[in-house]
Amino acid sequence: MSTKPRWMLVSLIVLSALNLAVAAPSGEPIVLGEIVSQSGPFAMFAAGHKGAQLAVEQINAAGGVLGRPLQLLSHDDKSNPAEGTKLFRELASKNVLAVIGNSPSSVVFAANPLALELKTPYVISMGYTSVFTDKFSHRYFFRTITSDRVFAYAIAEHMAKQPATRYCTIGNDFAYGRSITAAVMGRLKELKPSVQIIPGCEFWVPPGQLDFTPQITAIMGQKPDALMFGGVVAISSDAFVKQAKAFGLFAKMVGVHPSLGMPTNNLGLQKADLPEGIMTGSDYPYPPVDTKANQAFFNAYKGRWNERPYEISAHAYATVFLLAKTIEKAGKVDREALADTLPGMHYTHPSLGEVSIRAMDHQSTAGWWLGYLTWDDKDNVVGLRDIKYMPGTNYLPTAEELRKIRGQ
């Protein structure tokens, strides 16, 4: 037998002794549940767990929360809403203080009502669908990232200042594809009435479509000023971007897509696939935003996991720190106290800076970075250039709008 186990034991003892010397969290751990997609179509959300885990380790190394260690109890929802609800019930029945969500909107839709029923705070760091915090908002639901209304309105505001007026649209024919197209184009027309969608230039393709040749030639035949393709997502968006590049589509018109800059939305694209001329956005743009907080997060994450963070990594990381801060402020480990204290809390997001949880809808004021899609040579990933920050507070619904949305 090798002496490895003994060495590990020795170093473990030394390390824990050192830890003791700094500030040792002791006593029963404070448990945070986590529902995360680690397999299925959204398996890349596993990076959210890595962000949350990193935060837990950092917090514990600095003395824990209320002197007690923080612990993460994670389960894989397999990108499946039914599995997500099952896990939520399971976690809520244990001694978890709150459940963190690193899952797609479909899972959040299913689990959200359970949070109210089981009186367990559900704090999501993924899932941008607006209704969660406007129409379906309730006491136990919180979102630490922005909503799709914010990035739709932000990009619409940017495009309203551009000369383009004649638009074509293309999107996958499913709920999100339809709603994001309607939100961006609707807002754009409100802000700039001269904007119009060219008649007959509004294309809907089945989700998962890979061949866009007939649509691209048809769009080029219409010669629009801009093409809004924000509804083209997942494997369709990789394929569409490659084909657009091959046809030189965005040399002839501006491409508009609010979320193509998000790392999890462009994993299948390489440098030679990228066309110039797409106005898009992200809440974790590359190259990493040059702030002290983000540099610290980026380096720690890379050191811990030996890979680059995705947006969801930063979101989950910020979420755990927010929860730790909230528990400290509440002064006790209690679900009701947490739900009472979270509204109004301020926290630092690595790439978005100082943000807070709004009391009226439990929606974060986290914003959105806009920029042109480009290749980030330093990090060797898809990035953004000429970025500008659009604060969430400029686009989130006002108290009055919320009342209208909720039909009060």
Next chain:
Amino acid sequence: MAFSVIGLQLVSALVSATFLFLMASGLSLIFGVCRVLNLAHGSFFMLGAFLAYSVTQVVSSSLETFWLALLLVPLATALLGALLEIVLIRRFYGANLLVQLMPMVALIYIISDFSRFVWGVSPGSVPVLGLFGTVSILDLTFPAYYFVVVLASMVVAAGLWFLITRTRWGILVRAASQDREMSAACGVNQTRLFTMVYALATGLAGLAGVLAVPISGASLEMDMTTVVNAFVVVVVGGMGSVLGSMLAAILIGLVNAFGILVLPQFEMTFVYALMALVLIVRPTGLFGRG
């Protein structure tokens, strides 16, 4: 409508048709000869795309490597097809259709999980599209690679036609697809013939995967979309007819390319409306036998 717009949609229709044909011809061949519905056909397409991605990752994203992949990968998927036919598929010939579906569905899941294990969840890209340059047609620059794809499928179509109508092997294939018992009674080694047909068809699926990867990338979800589209082509063209698959692929390409010019918001309906129409007029498909 401008003349140039019509010309461009014609070219687009042809490009879309080539992929449909490469997939549907193999699907149709397997059904015609082996009498099983090869639902796992899209999985071989996906494997072809991922293998091509791996070859270019290991060697380089150059044109030479891509040609190499175009040569090797279809052979690999054909070999795998032959192996699976021997180990699994052949045990279900002659079984009830529903029973036949079970191993197919199992294969889809197994190949999908295998791909996730080997290639992970992120899609792969083979960025060679730009290396082929462009061709100017009317006032539009068309990527030259698309013509490589059209050319490749024309070669495949001509090769298949020659193989089936002009060779002894083709006679055996036709005999087996027309009357399996009689051809067996005449001493045709059906076991080997079926394996070869299955290997040929899965090789074609692999070829389609390699040809598709520069355009759409390789991803875990591409298997189902592809097999569903190919299945529609086979139904319209007639189960078991390669010529039917070719004509149906072109027809569907045209309907789609011009349909979206007239009613762009209803793209999903055109193809299925065409399928319904064909099934009403000719329930066995355009070239199917009763």
